[in-house]
Amino acid sequence: xxxxLYIVREIEPLTTDSTVKEAQIHFNELTYTHFPxxxxxxxxxxxxxxxxxxxESDKKLSEYQYALEHFFARENxxxxxxxxxxxxxxxxxxxxxxxxxxxxxxxxLSDIMNFFNDTPFLSEPxxxxxxxxxxxxxxxxxxxxxxESNNAKILGLFISKLEYDVAEITVKISxxxxxNIVQTFRRYSYNIVSKHQEDTFLENLKERSKYLDKYxxx
Numbered sequence: 592x593x594x595x596l597y598i599v600r601e602i603e604p605l606t607t608d609s610t611v612k613e614a615q616i617h618f619n620e621l622t623y624t625h626f627p628x629x630x631x632x633x634x635x636x637x638x639x640x641x642x643x644x645x646x647e648s649d650k651k652l653s654e655y656q657y658a659l660e661h662f663f664a665r666e667n668x669x670x671x672x673x674x675x676x677x678x679x680x681x682x683x684x685x686x687x688x689x690x691x692x693x694x695x696x697x698x699x700l701s702d703i704m705n706f707f708n709d710t711p712f713l714s715e716p717x718x719x720x721x722x723x724x725x726x727x728x729x730x731x732x733x734x735x736x737x738x739e740s741n742n743a744k745i746l747g748l749f750i751s752k753l754e755y756d757v758a759e760i761t762v763k764i765s766x767x768x769x770x771n772i773v774q775t776f777r778r779y780s781y782n783i784v785s786k787h788q789e790d791t792f793l794e795n796l797k798e799r800s801k802y803l804d805k806y807x808x809x
Contacts, residue, residue, distance in 0.1 A: 673685060741772045
């Protein structure tokens with residue numbers, strides 16, 4: 592992905608000479624959580640919508656420069672790094688700078704998410720399997736081996752949760768016999784978090800449980 596193709600350049604940033612009132616009007620007209628501030632074309636930081644509502648409307652933004660947030664991306668950053676920056680800064684725009692910190696424009700969260708929607712992880716048909724194992728015990732190579740040993744291919748995987756030394760891994764798998772894959776994960780001591788209709792192991796446990804209850808109640 593050439594991320595620089597997604598830079599929004601049409602909307603001019605605010606400057607330190609802009610008034611708070613002007614900034615408030617920008618936020619009223621747009622749906623952004625933040626807006627970039629520049630001085631002589633050099634990026635200084637972002638003012639947040641939450642902050643701008645508390646400022647005195649007749650003052651210039653230069654008087655509130657101390658409160659600016661300083662997150663940004665470079666024009667050729669990897670899209671995953673950009674997506675991470677969106678999450679870390681709880682923003683729906685990320686200012687884009689060149690190597691001299693000159694302001695170029697900004698990325699919109701919706702554009703980056705649309706690219707993610709086009710990746711095989713979301714666009715290709717397949718099964719989503721969620722497994723968990725001790726954070727020190729799992730490995731991506733082992734997960735790949737389990738999937739590929741069952742004649743399937745991994746379309747994507749990521750750590751979806753890391754809590755109490757337990758890692759939850761979400762795996763997108765090409766169409767295959769999901770039941771065999773699930774059973775193989777269990778043999779490698781992975782707990783299966785997601786539910787699958789083809790998971791005969793759980794159905795067998797239920798049948799045995801019913802039989803045991805019937806036997807004990809005779």
